[in-house]
Amino acid sequence: MIETARVTLRPWRDDDIEPFAAICSDPEVMAHLGGPPSYAEVEAMIERQHVVQAAQGHCFWAVERRDDGALLGFCGLRIGGHAGTPVSDELEIGWRLARHAWGQGYAREAAIASIAWGWAHTDRHRIVAWTVPANTASWGLMRRIGMTAAPMLDFNHPGFPVGHPLGRHIVYAIDRPARD
Structure with missing residues (x-):
């Protein structure tokens, strides 16, 4: 769907469930996301991406390394964050990559391609x-791809109690x- 020098961003397939579940089972990958999900939760997340893709024409796409076809995680675009927050519309x-893919520029490459797609298609x-x-790794990447802090949009995640880390x-x- 979207090809860069080293990765392909594409719709999710059924054979992505097992490798993505393995990525999400890594406590370091999930450290800032509430911890590793169950296998059923991973299946549901991928199904939600199918629904978002069908409804919006884009989603958090699967990121596949081009040279060997390995699933590295996801990166892409979606509309609508958390209801009742400043980001809801x-x-x-967003992105999530396997720990073995960190620090190699894959997330940056996929994010830049996703943003370019967003400008061209929305x-x-x-x-x-x-x-x-x-x-810090995530907001550091946000800065490296040209994003700037937007404190007027900061919010408390509705899935966590007030004061939760x-x-x-x-x-x-x-x-x-x-x-131009």
């Missing part, structure tokens, strides 16, 4: 991303480039 970019004036303040979320945004 925003176009979000009419949104900005793309946002969010994470917890402790997830994963409750407060910081938001970064990138505006659509000016058209």
Whole structure:
């Protein structure tokens, strides 16, 4: 669907469930996301991506390494974050990669391609991303791809009680480039 020098972003397939479940079973991968999900929760997450893709024309796509076809995780775009928050109707970019793929530029490459796709295929004036303040790798990537802090959109995640270490979320945004 989207090809870069080293990765392909594509719709999810049934044979992605097992490798993605393995990625999500890594406590370090899930440290800022509430911990490893069950296999059934991974299946449901992939099914939600099918639904989002059908409804919106995009989702958090599977990221596959081109040279060997290995599933590295996901990256992509979706509309609608958490109801009742300032990001509920925003176009979000998100990613999650296997720990063995960290630090090699795959997430940056996939994120830049996703943002370019978003500008080419949506009419949104900005793309946002969010994470917890402790997830320095994630917000560091947000900065490296040109996003800037958008504190007016920061929110408390409705899935965590107030004061929980994963409750407060910081938001970064990138505006659509000016058209010539």
